[in-house]
Amino acid sequence: MERHQIGFKPYLLVLSLVLFLVQPLQAAEWGTLTGQFLYTGTPSQPVKLDISRDQEICGKFSDQIVDESLVVGKNGGLKNVFVYLRESKLNASRIHPSYQELPAEVTIQNKGCIFQPHVAGLWVKKQKLQAVNRDLCAHGFQVKAYRNNSLNQLLPPEAKLQHQFEYGEKLPLRMSCSIHPWQEGWLVALNHPYFSTSNETGQFKIENLPVGNWEFQLWHEKAGYLVAKDEWKRGRIKLKITAGNNDLGVIKVTPSMFAGE
Template sequence: MGTHQFFSRFLAIATTTMIALPAQAYEVSAVTGGGSIEGVVVFRGDVPTKKIIPTKDVEVCGMPRDEPLIRVGANQAVESAVVYLVEVTSGKEWPTAGKTPELDNVKCRFEPEVQVIAAGPLDVVNTDPVLHNTHGYYGKRTAFNLALPNKGQRIPVELPREGTVRIDCDAHGWMEGWIYVVDNPYYAVTGTDGKYSITDVPPGDYKLVAVQPFTGSMEVPVSVAGGKATTLDIELTKQ
């Protein structure tokens, strides 16, 4: 084998090996002198709405109505925006595990509409006395597709990797929900006041992502100093 052929084969093998390597898993470690990131998420644009016109199961799903595509309260505060740090390889413990995360069908809505979970189990539940077909997607690829014809039905599924999982119902086309599967515990979901707080962050420089289904995501650099709170207010804009 000539030198050129040898190095060509070596490069091909090395490239294949690099591609095959998994991403570094998050490791729990002691956080000394951690800081925090806190702030408010706002949206200052016009709030669009979508028309909901139930054509079946009206006694459960409700009457026609307009619903906002982004929930904005006092002082333009955004509810149910997700804020999280990316590329964090080690740090604080995951939140104490209680029960398995749930996605519930309630009055032809998903509850919660937006949630953040670690990769792993999820229980899909039907509280309604009507058929729901709950369908989750990683991008265009189906993560799960479940028929739930019975009230009180519960089906366990697995979301095996990080990423955004969009949820819809094949029986009620207006239903939509979002699950953000993350690889580290540095995340928050805003309440009605738009506030978020991420605590016990090891000092350093990070990328912070804020996302809401209507606006999409935005990435912001942020520095965290030991024992201090970094204030970072975020204005979402439609991408």
């Protein structure tokens, strides 16, 4: 018995050494993608939209019912650019465990007679869409889908709607209200959690991507495919993600990149 124990100790030592070497290797299998979108034009003041229905309720929020199709921060940051991995079938082993901690629902509120937030994203295999009406008037919550069933649901005040998408979508989906024509928002519903939207400074971050060669999509509601560089055809970027931070730096976006400008 003692001889067996003596022979077993070297085995434990070797096993410990292997585990020690494997852990850093596993940690090196993930990378983060960052960047910043800067608008090179002169941003204009948000245009107030025509409040054509429920004036007595929605009219109280006239200062926030504005055109949000092109939101530029005070330092030129372009807000609400979708950046996401173009991959419809991603093996579960390529999704970092940290994403299992995402909330079970992504909530879109009808609040102040606009959608809050204006843009959002969800992982269809993990998260449900929840629409909530926080206003004193009814809203008709609509989502125009391509691969999934579209939504068109009346939401009285304080009503909630939960919806589970069956499939990931390749393009963002338009949200609207059948009662209030000025209401608009956008939702990206994907088969994986690797997406981000730029904030008011134009910055975005997608954490814990699997290392390797991938293709990413840039999309903005006013431009559609955001072709910020000539080589980014249809707003698609081919990148080799390495361990650690992968920074695209400053991405300049000119007014000519937007439809109608």
